[in-house]
Amino acid sequence: MSAPLLQVSDLTVTHHHAGGATRAVDRVSFTLRGGEALVLLGESGSGKTTVARSLLGLPGRSARATGRIVLDGQDLRSLDERALSGIRGRRVGYVPQDPTGSLDPLRRIGAQLTEVLRRHGAADSRRAARGAVPALLESVGIADPDRVARSFPHELSGGQRQRAAIALAVCCGPRLLVADEPTTALDALVQAQVLDLFGRLRAERGIALLLVTHDLAVARGTGGTVAVMRAGRVVETGPADQILDHPAHPFTTDLVTAQPGTPR
Numbered sequence: 001m002s003a004p005l006l007q008v009s010d011l012t013v014t015h016h017h018a019g020g021a022t023r024a025v026d027r028v029s030f031t032l033r034g035g036e037a038l039v040l041l042g043e044s045g046s047g048k049t050t051v052a053r054s055l056l057g058l059p060g061r062s063a064r065a066t067g068r069i070v071l072d073g074q075d076l077r078s079l080d081e082r083a084l085s086g087i088r089g090r091r092v093g094y095v096p097q098d099p100t101g102s103l104d105p106l107r108r109i110g111a112q113l114t115e116v117l118r119r120h121g122a123a124d125s126r127r128a129a130r131g132a133v134p135a136l137l138e139s140v141g142i143a144d145p146d147r148v149a150r151s152f153p154h155e156l157s158g159g160q161r162q163r164a165a166i167a168l169a170v171c172c173g174p175r176l177l178v179a180d181e182p183t184t185a186l187d188a189l190v191q192a193q194v195l196d197l198f199g200r201l202r203a204e205r206g207i208a209l210l211l212v213t214h215d216l217a218v219a220r221g222t223g224g225t226v227a228v229m230r231a232g233r234v235v236e237t238g239p240a241d242q243i244l245d246h247p248a249h250p251f252t253t254d255l256v257t258a259q260p261g262t263p264r
């Protein structure tokens with residue numbers, strides 16, 4: 001078997017605030033290989049987002065982290081902010097819940113993609129970057145790439161905006177994609193299409209996916225491995241169907257019972 005792309009060991013993150021300290025993540029460990037998916041599933045406040053943001057080197061201004069996050073043999077926790085910002089976008093892509101979080105409302109989609117390609121040196125010239133935009137948009141399932149490239153984010157549907165945000169996240173060829181509740185704002189049909197797109201990116205490009213959700217249907221639709229989080233800890237890990245159909249931990253049973261009728 002190939003070496004893991006991502007190895008997280010004993011990650012512990014504490015947020016410090018005026019009222020004291022909150023241990024958001026407590027000794028979390030997992031590995032991900034190219035093309036694999038790991039879903040962090042849990043209720044609000046269980047620490048999912050803090051894990052996801054730690055993989056981007058952004059655990060939070062007030063956060064103190066310990067443990068190891070090794071991507072392609074390099075411990076991200078040993079890197080300074082400058083090195084980390086070179087990794088974000090280039091080696092780790094990020095898809096937020098609300099695509100307006102990664103899209104600039106005042107610039108056309110094509111210009112935003114061109115800028116990211118140039119910033120990370122993924123295109124030799126501005127002209128080459130501009131030329132790459134339609135194929136990039138097409139590769140994330142946008143049927144009319146020329147129109148979308150000329151559009152401002154507000155001129156697109158929610159699904160197109162999320163696809164454009166995914167194009168931005170994967171345009172520089174990252175090995176790892178981190179997606180935090182990426183389908184929560186979308187209707188069920190578009191949600192299924194976005195999960196399909198993640199499946200394609202994994203199969204065709206070997207991208208590893210870490211997806212955060214509180215939604216059992218999204219966990220099942222993503223496939224791969226599910227890690228159930230509670231109070232900062234992973235309480236149970238296994239294949240999605242096994243975890244959702246035959247939960248071993250009482251907390252997972254409660255989670256499954258609280259969201260009945262999860263489509264299979």
Ligand SMILES: Nc1ncnc2c1ncn2[C@@H]1O[C@H](COP(=O)(O)OP(=O)(O)OP(=O)(O)O)[C@@H](O)[C@H]1O
Binds near residue numbers: 024
């Ligand atoms: N910047 C911060 N400052 C202080 N506490 C924080 C901060 N960010 C998160 N926390 C706390 O850390 C814990 C885990 O939060 P986190 O956002 O990682 O959970 P989550 O499972 O992603 O929840 P949600 O789905 O609501 O985003 C919570 O108790 C939260 O209040």
